Amino acid sequence: MESTTTARKETPAASTQPASQASGTTADAPSQEIDGFHLVIEALKLNGIDTIYGLPGIPITDFARKAQAAGMRVISFRHEQSAGYAASIAGFLTQKPGICLTVSAPGFLNGLTALAHATTNCFPMILISGSSEREVVDLMQGDYEEMDQLAIAKPLAKAAFRVLHAEDIGVGVARAIRAAVSGRPGGVYLDLPAKLFPQAVEAEAGRNSLIKVVDPAPRQIPAQEAVKRALDLLRSAKRPLIVLGKGAAYAQADAAIRALIEKTGIPYLPMSMAKGLLPDTHEQSASAARSYVLPEADVVMLIGARLNWLLSHGKGKTWGGKTPKAWGGQKFAQVDIYPQEADSNVRIDAPVVGDIGSCVAALLAGMGTSWPKPPADWLGAIAERKNKNVAKMAETLAKNPSPMSFQSALNVVRDIVKANPDAILVNEGANALDFTRSIVDMYKPRKRIDVGTWGIMGIGMGYCVAAAIVTGQQVIAVEGDSAFGFSGMETETICRYELPVCVVIMNNNGVYRGDEKNPSGGKDPSPLVFVKDARYEKLMEAFGGVGAHVKTPDELRKAMEEAIRSRRPTLINAVIDEGGGTESGRITSLNPTAKKK
Numbered sequence: 001m002e003s004t005t006t007a008r009k010e011t012p013a014a015s016t017q018p019a020s021q022a023s024g025t026t027a028d029a030p031s032q033e034i035d036g037f038h039l040v041i042e043a044l045k046l047n048g049i050d051t052i053y054g055l056p057g058i059p060i061t062d063f064a065r066k067a068q069a070a071g072m073r074v075i076s077f078r079h080e081q082s083a084g085y086a087a088s089i090a091g092f093l094t095q096k097p098g099i100c101l102t103v104s105a106p107g108f109l110n111g112l113t114a115l116a117h118a119t120t121n122c123f124p125m126i127l128i129s130g131s132s133e134r135e136v137v138d139l140m141q142g143d144y145e146e147m148d149q150l151a152i153a154k155p156l157a158k159a160a161f162r163v164l165h166a167e168d169i170g171v172g173v174a175r176a177i178r179a180a181v182s183g184r185p186g187g188v189y190l191d192l193p194a195k196l197f198p199q200a201v202e203a204e205a206g207r208n209s210l211i212k213v214v215d216p217a218p219r220q221i222p223a224q225e226a227v228k229r230a231l232d233l234l235r236s237a238k239r240p241l242i243v244l245g246k247g248a249a250y251a252q253a254d255a256a257i258r259a260l261i262e263k264t265g266i267p268y269l270p271m272s273m274a275k276g277l278l279p280d281t282h283e284q285s286a287s288a289a290r291s292y293v294l295p296e297a298d299v300v301m302l303i304g305a306r307l308n309w310l311l312s313h314g315k316g317k318t319w320g321g322k323t324p325k326a327w328g329g330q331k332f333a334q335v336d337i338y339p340q341e342a343d344s345n346v347r348i349d350a351p352v353v354g355d356i357g358s359c360v361a362a363l364l365a366g367m368g369t370s371w372p373k374p375p376a377d378w379l380g381a382i383a384e385r386k387n388k389n390v391a392k393m394a395e396t397l398a399k400n401p402s403p404m405s406f407q408s409a410l411n412v413v414r415d416i417v418k419a420n421p422d423a424i425l426v427n428e429g430a431n432a433l434d435f436t437r438s439i440v441d442m443y444k445p446r447k448r449i450d451v452g453t454w455g456i457m458g459i460g461m462g463y464c465v466a467a468a469i470v471t472g473q474q475v476i477a478v479e480g481d482s483a484f485g486f487s488g489m490e491t492e493t494i495c496r497y498e499l500p501v502c503v504v505i506m507n508n509n510g511v512y513r514g515d516e517k518n519p520s521g522g523k524d525p526s527p528l529v530f531v532k533d534a535r536y537e538k539l540m541e542a543f544g545g546v547g548a549h550v551k552t553p554d555e556l557r558k559a560m561e562e563a564i565r566s567r568r569p570t571l572i573n574a575v576i577d578e579g580g581g582t583e584s585g586r587i588t589s590l591n592p593t594a595k596k597k
């Protein structure tokens, strides 16, 4: 490859050459050079990456500037963690790695939580951090923002790379892209030392060293026998169930997945971020009968969903097991791109390894023209539970207590989302999360983005920014007041970029509830409560957005409708009964002192 013969010059002068020359717009090619800045920018652009989420400073300030000059969108945040979350969810929504750009040591560490989050959630993302001088860092001589970033990133990333020479930029970026999106997607760290950026190489050779990645996420076709094994298992079932996870949403095989569900007639449960893959109002959705179908099912097919804590590890009481760790007797099929996923929690009788699009297509083809509908008594029993629970829910939603309950407020959000099915719903909190997930129906794929695998707080405003930027759609964020606090300063970012984001804070004055007292009777407030009646809406007003303080469902509805009509950055502070929540929302049992299920 040309890169090995490329002459490298480490002249600082390269950084001072006019941008026009460095970006190759001058005619006399032979004397032209290109520097590290432009090689990285061109490598990203060559691979269709047009947006960077980041925060400037030494040594990447000029990089951010030059990227913007070269036509990339550079979205600048108030904290790297939000930029990182934005990049991670951009990756989920687009199947292209989201790019987060940070400075060295502290900026890198601020972005690292998001990188780990991306890896944990299987989102493709690349954290690009500038780093200090290698020789000084390695001798631990105390450089400005000194840190061995590559070593620290490694255990939290799917892969981590460092580029020392400008002629290796093409390979470095290509490897980062492939690692992020191929197979099970994840977070990748790319370390770019300060000294790399001004390195100049001969322009043509430099450009020739860049790589446009061919087929970055190759299809992975499942083995025929694996497909047959899974179909045989499904066919044998008396009480089959399909679980759709966020891997299924990520895969963008929406039509095939819907066809599979409908052709089999099997009831399905969407995991949180798979809601809307089929409309939540679909008659085969078993969401409203979750606690009935999990223990009762005899065969379960997981599609892009892991049997982690969110599915009680596939065993225990949730699945009809007699003790907390006992197997409930279900047989499992699992469609996943990651061959090591099977058997991670319980035995998987029929693993189908491949990308979801290819696997679902193979399953559909293998089903042939006729497929037996699941037994009527199974479908009937589910429908009965569903109807009962839906009726109970409707009763609760219709109530209009004062102060507002989570339910009466979310009844409004439910209507607004129904009327605006293209809007993206961002959701975090504990009760604010759990109630929203069960009350607000989703109608289209990849419209619900939330706390994910870790149940992490702080994704809120970063997700809002990225969702608005990559989709151009209205974003609605339902936030616990605690959850909002983690990224609240990004309201400025939302206003600065004039994004159509409507944040609704479910304000119950605290973490889970706002009515806890200091158990010692001392002067300090309980660790779980905040300033009472905080006026969060003023934060949005401070940056030129719209604020609203609402106490009734009618006021909430008007404020949300106006936000969506105007598409202006809006923050609605919805006052909720401070005693209306429960500790940890629906996961109280995970508290160490809670009685084990």
Ligand code: ADP
Pocket (backbone or CB within 6 Å): 120, 121, 122, 184, 185, 244, 245, 246, 247, 248, 250, 251, 271, 272, 273, 274, 303, 304, 305, 306, 307, 308, 310, 335, 336, 337, 338, 341, 354, 355, 356, 357, 452, 453
């Ligand atoms: P949820 O939390 O919604 O249950 P998880 O994050 O636990 O979902 O699971 C997502 C799974 O989807 C992961 O095991 C991942 O390997 C898998 N996955 C991601 N993308 C694809 C794809 N394109 N094809 C197949 N499997 C995928």
Ligand code: TZD
Pocket (backbone or CB within 6 Å): 428, 429, 430, 431, 432, 433, 454, 455, 456, 457, 458, 479, 480, 481, 482, 483, 484, 506, 508, 510, 511, 512, 513, 581, 585
């Ligand atoms: N820190 C991080 C990064 N993630 C977390 N999940 C937590 C702390 C612990 N935590 C939860 O799991 S939910 C939550 C915290 C602090 C906030 C709940 O309060 P809220 O929601 O106001 O956001 P509700 O509606 O009051 O329950």
Ligand code: MG
Pocket (backbone or CB within 6 Å): 480, 481, 482, 506, 507, 508, 509, 510, 511, 512, 513
């Ligand atoms: Mg709260």
